[in-house]
Amino acid sequence: MAMRAARAEEDIRRLSAEERAARGRSARRKAPRSDHGEFEPSADRQDPVDVLERQSAGRVADLVPIRYGRMVESPFRFYRGAAAIMAADLAHTPDSGLRVQLCGDAHMLNYGLLGSPERNLLFDINDFDETLPGPWEWDVKRLAVSLAIAGRENGFDDGERAAIVRATAGSYREQMRRYAAMSHLDVWYTRVDAEQLRTLGTAELPSRGRRKLAEALAKARGRDSLQAAGKLTEVVAGELRFRSLPPLVTPLSELLPGKERSSLEEQIRDMVESYGQTLPSDRRHLLRQYTVVDMARKVVGVGSVGTRCWIILLLGRDGGDPLILQAKEAGESVLAPYTGPGEYxxxxxxVVAGQRLMQAASDIFLGWHRVTGIDGRERDFYVRQLRDWKGSVEPALMAPRGMRTYGELCGTALARAHARSGDRIAIAAYLGSADVFDRALVRFAESYADRNERDHQALAEAVASGRVVAESA
Known part of the structure; x- marks a missing residue:
């Protein structure tokens, strides 16, 4: 399948810009733009709780109740953990046949501020656990639905939510048309610098919104390994060690008995050394300047809860020179049953290849490794810094105007990511200059938000009946 995809890409590169645009316009016959507004669950749609339970089967058993506890809190939190459910639904929606590298879980909280290697603050997609090549529409729809659900929870009316989704889709469409007219190198170098946020629609924000933006930018610049170490570590017998904050952060010294702990510690040390081979030589040299001093298990996210995630404390020159890496388990993408497994x-x-392809600038310590666990099973991990000038938003604090601006920024970032990997000329021609697709996405977002509420209720009923156990943490 990977070989067929490579041949298809080569065939596309041979087409002229006019032929690629014609290819995009002809795709409207296969999938009319207005048809993207329709959502009807398939007749054989799986029970949503069954889908979640199958995902949980391979996860750390004592953490799975925390996942359910987080997802049952609200429809929005459920949606964040329900990428596998939506992937199955998206496989039955209209598809133009135009492929890109997908984020795979492009909901609104998987965008945010991050630091580039040049120490610039950027706005970009920041989660790639599910990344795979697939239909560009899937990412746009997952983003749109997340905004509709967040708008409902904030009490926005139908018109306000429609304006937010329509503006988000319009931003994606207009930016893709802009990228279609640019050279390959210009597209590749394009990025959304955080300082540009002040001019990308934020001028419409009231003074309170602009003040909150300035605070978010300042806060993101302070979120680095030094800040993380100050929050997550303490001095024990003169040595810097991770704090015990179970179940969210559990040092290995508390997690396993002596012999098993020693074995796991050795494996993690080996992973840090071996994964460095996936880094460029200069960054591999930098990594070797650090020494591993402690490790802990960390609970992350909503949908990721229960996957194995280790945080690793390394020290450089002295105790004031910390580096905290996060090694997170990478399983098969939820998209794979519908798109194929990809080439890796x-x-x-x-995960790393998808992130490097889609992001304007990726973490300097981003790499991967395969580990044979103490149970004898092979597991894949990707590694990055725990924090590197990261900043995120809180949807509950957004007014309609602020969420609309944020949606436009997300649409801009997503279009740039897709333009790097897919046929931007064909996608732009398919979308066109009219807002047909934008308006269709409003209908889809509301229909799927209804479906998400019913799925959330199904989980709540499963918890109430004792079918699954949920815990707060």
Whole structure:
């Protein structure tokens, strides 16, 4: 399948810009733009709780109740953890046949501020656990639905939510048309610098919104390994060690008995050394300047809860020179049953390759490794800094105007990511200059938000009946 995809890409590169645009316009016959507004669950749609339970089967058993506890809190939190459910639904929606590298879980909280290697603050997609090549529409729809659900929870009316989704889709469409007219290098170098946020629609924000933006930018610049170490570590017998904050952060010294702990510690040390081979030589040299001093298990996200995630404390020159890496388990993408597995045998490499392709600038320590666990099973991981000038938003604090601006920024970032990997000329021609697709997405977002509420209720009923156990953490 990977070979067929490569041949198809080569065939596309041979087409002229006019032929690629014609290819995009002809795709409207296969999937009319207005048809993207329709959502009807398939007749054989799986029970949503069944889907979640199958995902949980391979996860750390004592953490799975935390996942359910987080997802049952609200329809929005459920949606964040329900990428596998939506992937199955998206496989039955209209498809233009135009492929890109997908984020795979492009909901609104998987965008945010991050630091580039040049120490610039950027706005970009920041989660790639599910990344795979697939239909560009899937990412746009997952983003649109997340905004509709967040708008409902904030009490926005139908018109306000429609304006937010329509503006988000319009931003994606207009930016893709802009990228279609640019050279390959210009597209590749394009990025959304955080300082540009003040001019990308934020001028419409009231003074309170602009003040909150300035605060978010300042806060993001302070979120680095030094800040993380101050929050997550303490001095024990003169040595810097991770704090015990179970179940969210559990040092290995508390997690396993002596012999098993020693074995796991050795494996993680080996992973840090071996994964460095996936880094460029200069960054591999930098990594070797650090020494591993402690490790802990960390609970992350909503949908990721229960996957194995280790945080690793390294020290450089002295105790004031910390580096905290996060090694997160990478399983098969939720998209794989519908798009095919992709070209990478290692799931950690899949995540890293997708991230490097889609992001304007990736973490300097981003790499991958395959580990044979103490249970004898092979597992794939990807590694990055725990924090590197990262900043995120809180949807509950957004007014309609602020969420609309944020949606436009997300649409801009997503279009740039897709333009790097897919046929931007064909996608732009398919979307066109009219807002047909934008308006269709409003209908889809509301229909799927209804479906998400019913799925959330199904989980709540499963918890109430004792079918699954949920815990707060």
């Amino acid at each position: 045998a290692m799931q950690g490499e899949r």
